[in-house]
Amino acid sequence: MIGEIFVKLAFTAVLVACGGYYYTFTRGNARSLNVARYAYHTGAVLILSFCSYLLYLILTHQFQYTYVWNYSSTDLPTPLLISTFYAGQEGSFSLWTLYTTIIGVALMGYCAKRGYESEVMFVWTMILSALLLMLLVKNPFELIWNTFPKDLLRTGPIGPDVTNFAWVDQAKGIWAQFPVEGKGLNPLLQNYWMVIHPQILFTGFTSMAVPYTFAVAGLLRRDYQSWVKVAKPWTVFGAATLGTGIILGGYWAYETLGWGGYWGWDPVENSSLIPWLVCVSSVHTMMSQRRSGTFVRTNFVLSILCFIMVLYSTFLTRSGVLGETSVHSFVSPGMWAYWILLGFILLFGGFGFGLLLRRMKEMPKIPVEHTIYSREFALFLGAFAICLAAVFITIGTSSPIITNILKGKSSAVDTAFYVKTTLPLGIIIALLAGFGQLLWWKASTAESLLKGMIYPLISTVLFTAGLVAYGVRDVSMIIFSFSAAFALFVNILVGYRIFTGNPKYAGGAIAHIGVALLFLGFVSSARYDDKQTVSLPQGQSTEILGGYTLTYIGERPIDEERFGFDVQVQHGNEQYRVLPTMRISAKDNTMMRHPDILNMYTKDFYITPLSVETPDGKSGESIALLKGESKTLADDLKVTFVDFDFNDMQKGKMLEGGAFTIGVELLVELNGKKEAVKALMKNSGREITYIPAKSSLSDVEFTIQKIQPNKEEPAKSRVELSAADPQKISHQPKVETLVVEASIKPYINLVWMGTVTLVVGFILTIVRRVQEARGLNEEQESADF
Amino acid sequence: MNMKIIIAGIIIVAALVFGAISFVDTNVEYTDFQSAASTHKKVQVKGAWLRDRDASFDGTKSQFSFYMKDDNGKEVRVVLDGAKPNNFELAEAIVVKGRYQDGYFHASDILTKCPSKYEADPASVKKTL
Known part of the structure; x- marks a missing residue:
């Protein structure tokens, strides 16, 4: 009750603030500005209160609230309990609202100093009220x-x-x-990444709205130039946080979820990548506009798109339109949420682009002064290539919708689509990341360009030749590595020069070094990884992947739910121990595998447990029988497959997912004596056990190996059995076998290093741009190198 | 200036054509086992795991095989490259991606859909009372 009232009050307060700000910039009324500010702060306090209240409900296990019951439980440790706040849709919208509120407070102060407050905050409160509207529909406080x-x-x-x-x-x-226990958090999410990753990702999502807000504010004020300077640090901030969020998600998938890689082109991953690419591309065109006043319209379009793509991505992943095409199965949120999300896209898209169209004519035409050999042109091409990548990824991610419209049947593109379309763009982007840094604003001479690139080019050629000599044969990978190496060496050189001059200005070069490292890391870790599945009988050594000797030592329990598999890895003279784990959830019997990783500077050795095969001593003779068929085994023992016994299943137990038993009725004959026996397959829900059929006639036992009932034609029902005498085979040593998938990811550290470098570059840029935006009228534009 | 527009136009058209070709090329159609059997293209089929039929992991080939019934009720053996996926037991529906060949469906990829578990349903609320 209280929570719901707070949401409603907050919605009202934010609407009042929105109106107040509108009144302020249309009428120039100072009193309405005060009202708007008070209203915003009141709204902020209310939002903070209902979020704290929701957290309080979670921490005190108030399962009379549907949300709390649905996502948390009493057995969760406190950090994870806190993270259930955003485990569901209602909560993640609350988190989004909370961050929008907090960033709004910062934005208010920032803009007030620079005279942008009323327009910016008008748009911001519109966004905030839209989010609150969502919370009114998808109420986290439902009883x-x-x-x-x-x-x-x-x-x-x-x-x-x-x-x-x-x-x-x-x-x-x-x-x-009401319930006394909650349903708990999805076991896949139960690790510390759940505590960090969504927070950063949502900060990124929230900050994507800032460029939009500034662009619309610029249009409202008919200010087509200086808004860019004010918006720039925020745009870079958005790129930095969202980028960090994305790669943390990738690391989570790699390190914990055992997907084998850090990127799967899944719709959920793509949906955060798309706005990020748009944002990064606008960082480039904004830089160009700040410098020479060009790309006025492009910057409006891109800044508006940043936020629209966030909304579109949310729509894709939260409305259920993608249906069966994503691993992240999102609960369909109901028609209301679907239409509201669609409405948001139309509202904010229509508002932004509509205003842009109305203002288009009066925008000053800035004559293009730069030549093709200018930094402006390189920036433009780079931004264009990045945008095109975003377009392709959007098309791929939206493929279920597109095919549904075109063919009436939805189908998704294979991940090959993304690789195919983004690889050529990646090559262009990397080349431009190198050339762009060597070019001067307005115009460069061929001489200066050649002079600048001579050393990097020599290094790149040597580096690429080295790769080819090392065994890289894939032409597209050679070209991609070449261009990435070129970007790397140019930026190292340029970065060094700037750094020795004024370290503050090195952000761009450092960020580009990060991108180049990332690209090289993509090539080595994704294209040249080596994978092998191997069975490891306990105690025996097996050599795999050219030089790794694996020995399975044994299994040991870690806690109630987790088992570790102790594996010794011998590589050269080094000996390591790895402990990949499996977790069998006590609550729902699901099994999850967690990899273990040996990080060895130049590569990762990645090992995932696939299955454990425990010997059961039933490796006797295998026989396949159709219904009614007989077979005679050694010692004149004859066995006939009579029928299946599905009595247990007809009780409907199987459908409930509970335990059930299937029987195979057999007739055993020896020396004229007959006996009816039954072999059983028991499924406890957690595991399947087989109980052999024994007869008094012989020591031979029959165990089910495979059953193939045929309901339409019962005569075609088939069973496979193993016939064995336990007396005879019990002498064999019982050895447990662990099946693992092991892979080598060469130079995967480049990916992480590249990311960190990229973010450091972003941060340096933010610091510099904030300082610039502070002295708005003060021209302190020095050349970037 | 005109030259620039022409060049830009050519680049954009080329990019779009390239994108469209790749799109059609890599599009994996949703279908059923019936029509999967009549094509050699990579397709995806949605269905349910048949829990009462044999499901096993072959450690030597690293393949997991199980039986699956598509939405039209056709039952087919599926051989997946890889181990049994996480959450397999929980899945209320599964989607397999691959090709139909020699009487079985060779899947390179599998998606498990387990929404009901994390969706509020009356049966689960009664359990926690």
Whole structure:
């Protein structure tokens, strides 16, 4: 109740602020500005309060709230319990709202100093009220008996043993029983990454709205130039945080989820990559506009797109339109959320682009003064290539929608689509990241360009020749590595020169070094990884992947749910121990594998447990029988497959996912004596056990290996059995076998190093741009090198 | 200036054509086992795991094989390159990506859909009372 009221009050306060700001810049009224500020701060306090309240409900296990019940449980450690705040849609929208509020406070102060407050905050409060509207529809404070009225609402006397109840309407005698335990957090999310990653990602998502806000504010004010300077540090901030969020997600997938890689071109991953690419490309064109006043329209378009793509991505991943095409299965949020999200895209897109179209004519035409050999042109091409990559990824991610419209049937593109389309763009981007740094503003001479690139070019050629000599044969990879190496060496050289001059200005060069390292890391770790699946009998050594000797030592429990598999890895003279784990959730019997990684500077040795095969001594003779068929084994033992026994299943147990048993009825004959026996397959839900059929006639036992019932034609039902005498085979040593997938990821550290370098570059740039924006009228533009 | 526009136009058109070709090329159609059997293209099929039929992992080939029923009720053996996926038991629906060959579906990729587990449903609320 309280939570819901707070959401409503906050919505009202933010709307008042929105109106106040509108009034301020249309009428120039100072009093309305004060009202707007108060209203915004009131809204902020209310938002902070309902978020704290939700957190309080989670921490105190108030399972009478559907959201708390749905995502948390009493057995979660506190950090994970806190993270259930944003485990579901309602909560992640709350988090988004909270961050929008907080960034809004910072934005207000920043803009007030620079005279942009009323327009910027008008747009910002519009965004904030849209998010709050979403929370009014998808209420995180819904009471559980309102979600399940039929199941939980009761009338009449309350039983003496019922303590977990609440009065819904005491006058009418309606009460509700509520859960004492929550459903808990998805085991896949139960690790520390869940605590960090969404927070950073949502900060990034939130800051993507800032360029939009500034662009619209610029249009409202008919200010087509200076808004860029004010918006620039925020745009870089957005690129830095969202970029960090994306790569942390990749690291999470790599390190914990055991997907084998850090990027899978999944819609959820793509949906944060698309706005990031748009944002990065606008960072480049903004730089150009700040410098020479060009790209006025481009910057408006890109800044508006940053936020629209965030909304579109949210729509793709949160509305259920992608259906079966993503590993991240998102719960369909209902029609309301679908239309609201679609409405947001139309509203904010229409507002931004509509305003842009209206102002288009009056925008000053800045004559293009630069030549093709200018930094402006390189920046433009670079931004264009980055945008094109975003376009391709958007098309690929939207493929289920596109094919649905075109063919009436949705289908998704293979991940090959993304590689195919982005690789040529990656090559162009890398080359430009090198050339662009060597070019001067307005115009460069061929001489200066050649002079600048001579050393980097020699290094690049040597480096690439080295790669070819080392065994790289794939032409596209050679070209990609060449261009990435070129970007690397140019930026190292340029960066060094700037750094020795004024370290503050080295942000761009450092960020580009990061990109080049990332690209090289992509080539080595994704294209030249080496993978092998191997069975490791306990205690025996097996050599794989050219020089890694693996020995499975044994299994050991880590805690109630997790088992570790102790594996010794011998490589050269070095000996390592790895402990990949499996986790079998006690709650729902799901099994999850967690890899272990040996980080060896130049490569990662990555090992994932696939399965453990415990010997059961049933490796006797294998026989396949159709229904009614007989076979005679050694010692004249004859066996006939009579029928299946599905009695247990007909009780519907299997459908409930519970335990069930299937029987195979057999007739055993020896020396004229007959006996009916039954072999069983028991599925406890967690594991399948086989109980052999024994007869008094012989020591031979029959165990089910495979069953193939055929309901349409029962005569075609088939069974595979193993026939063995346990007396004879029990002498064999019982050895457990661990099956693992091992892979070598060469130079994967380049990916992480590249990311860190990129972010450092971003941070340096933010610092510099903030200082510049502070002295807005003061021209302190020195050449970048 | 005109030259620039022409060049830019050519680049954009080329990029779009390239994108469109790649799109058609890599598009993996949703279909059922019936039509998967009549094509050699990579397709994806949605269906349910048949829990009562044999499912096993072959450690030597690193393949997991199981039986699956598509939405039209056709039952087919699926051989997946790789181990049994996480959350397989929980999946209320699965999507396999691959090709149909020699009487079985050779899957290179699998998606498991387990929404019901994390969706509020009356049966689960009763369990936690």
